[in-house]
Amino acid sequence: MKRFGQFSHMLASAALALSTVLSVGGLSSLPVQAADYRASAPDAYADTSGICGDQRVLKTIVSRFSYQVTHVPNLPLVEISAFSDVYQRRFEPAQRPSEITRHYCGATAVLSDGEQRPVWYLIEEGQGFASIGDNVEFCVSGFDRWKVYDAGCRVLRYGM
DSSP: OOOHHHHHHHHHHHHHHHHHHHHHEEETOOOOOOOOOTTOOTTTTTTTTOGGGOOOHHHHHHHHHHHHHSTTTTTTOOOOOEEEEEEEEEOOOOOSSSSSOOOEEEEEEEEETEEEEEEEEEEEOOOSSGGGGOOOOOOETTTTOOOOOOOHHHHHOOOO
């Protein structure tokens, strides 16, 4: 009987996580503006799929950034108002079915206090919750207080 209780608890947790993920897709009121595509960025690859400027990706970054600044101590309470200079820095296509296609992107985040900060992000295709959608990892310069992505967002800036 104890095993059944653990299983139902895990099932309830998974259902809660899925409903959270699905609700993030409905964040159409976030202050994200259209991104400017910059094909001539130094060291940039042509973003033929347009995934770096995809509004779902940018909204994910805005939402997670908002969560980050309210839950990490001593970060300024600002929001991302817009993105500009969006470009794909590196592209790693999957060579085999077991590999993951990765897009390393860069942009400038315009914050609600008027500051502009570099933001680097990684999009892993098909790696969202339960393999639905894409996984997005991001780092805004000066906001990685715990150095999750190493000093100066190095992991996402140069790739892993």
